[in-house]
Amino acid sequence: MLVKPLTAGVGVAVIACVVLVPAHAEAAVNPVAAVKRLMAQARTAKVIEWGTVMLGGRGRTVNNMASLFDYHFERKGWLKLGRSGVAASNLTRHVMFKRPGTLAIAKQDAAGGDLQAKSLLAQTSIHRSAGVNGRLYTAGKLYAPALPKGKTWAYRGKTFSGGAFTDQIINIFEPKTLQRLLSDTYEKKFIAGPAFNDPTGRVHKDVYLYRGKLTFSDLYAVSPTFQALAQTEPDESYGPALVWWDLSTDKSGTPLRFSISWNTHYQGYYSSRERAEGSTITDFIGWRSNLPIKPPHSSTVAAVSGPAGGLPEFDDVAEVIRGRRPRS
Template sequence: MKSKIAGIGVAVLASVVLVPLPAEAAADPVAAVQRLMAQKRTAKVIEWGSVMLGGRGRKINSMMHLFDYHFERKGWLQFGSGGVVGSNLTRKVMFKRDGTLAIAKEDAANGDLQARSLLAQTSPHRSVTANGRHYSAGKLYSPALPKGRPWAYRGKAVSGGAFGDQIVNIFEPKTLQRLLSDTYEKKYISGPVFIDPLGRSHKNLYSWRGKLTFDDLYAVSPTFRALAQTKPDESYGPALVWWDLLTDRAGIPVRFNVMWDTAYQGHYATRERASGNTVTDFVGWRTGLPVKPPHSTKAAPLPNPAAGLPEFDDVMEVIRGRRPRS
């Protein structure tokens, strides 16, 4: 498991000193999260990861190519007494593996709507959620919007519009308590742990690692239930979600990693396998910085993307549908 976690972005240096985590000295992430919510803090986040789609790989010039895409989101999450209540985020999809862009273009040319949706997202898209209302801007929506109104009003938001790529909401205290109650590793790391996206070295952190199934996550998390829309079926409900939380000495989250795979031992799915990972870095905390919605004169109702494209802009759509084919 350590090799898998290292592969999703936790670069642990050779000089790290791992010390068992005494119960009396342990940070309390649940209490820390509740304080952040009570203080109505705003977090600056940088989120990144990748998704592998098992059904889209193919041979190119006699070589087999897997198909995956990478994503990056950055911006602000606003907290309130109920958890994440708002967000202002910019997101972009990237094709980094050799051959994947060519595969996506070929599929799109052949009429594959999901491939067209992914290609549209290689240009930055904005999302803003404020006062429970969700807005999006970018190539997925602009062709269907009136001139001078770049923002699509999408309707009500789930958990401040902050989840989709990151499928585990650690700002639900009961969900976080469930994670922490069932860990396979608890450590205090005194040496350097990782370099964040801003180039800062982090050390003196508490680390928790664990795993649960999609069924477990559905049972405990209101956010995941809303994202999943229906209870996970037998094709992926028992599959595993691994997680890795790093906090400072006060228990405030510094980095949260999730790795998931819809395949599991003994099951041969009729739908294609999908897997992925998401790393959320919390790189700053502010007070008095509420997220504001676009001006009403800049937005128009548009619940779905333009041109009949699917809303294929988050990881949960991949998990629900497994192989993204039209």
């Protein structure tokens, strides 16, 4: 559960029976050591990832009612760990418009030629991605029209961290990044008894909860994954803005849930039109051994320069943030 409220529309489990962690119990739990152990064992995690993004400047009045513009997303699949972190992924993803009026806004913008709206509408159909051996492959409506006949997968070039990080911008499977987070937590708790239900309905009990925050600039300084996502060092338009995070682990320190909430607004630099905010919850449903992730067969793959029709990809948070900077 995030200490900062998530954007409307994202469910947050209620945490009950919170007690402070005894010093001896807290010392026994080491999430960094647990993550290193999972990496050394090359374990594969089943994940469900979900959240929302709000784009300032796109809201308007629909049927005499003022409406913000946001979209929801869901990703499901597998992350394969290796000694260097996330080595591969196999995921599905799709966008949803849950707030009343937002689908109508997207369609209206798309009809007017807005490429970002067209890209989001295309993403309401399920897309698949596979990141293997440092290469990223995608299948879905954004790319299918650009593929030669008989090809179903678009090769999108080299990728990082198994192609697993788009909506989730913090990679806790970078031990140095995780250590940086845990070194600056503002709250640590042990939740005795039921803590939260994951998307499968399973109740997680006796959970350790860590909460913290850092700026986009701080994240860029420590995380190779975010460096690759951001492409360039965050400038003054969003570098000082905050990312809040929550990590829930079991008694061994193994991650159960990792949540973030971010907002490009910060004191002294704010533009409501270009403002963006969002949240992502990543649930680790289970861990498997000896579960390989393979790339699509070469006979089904063709290289493409980008989405069909010149559309922007607009399928990760870093793209959203870069695209929402105040215009000069």
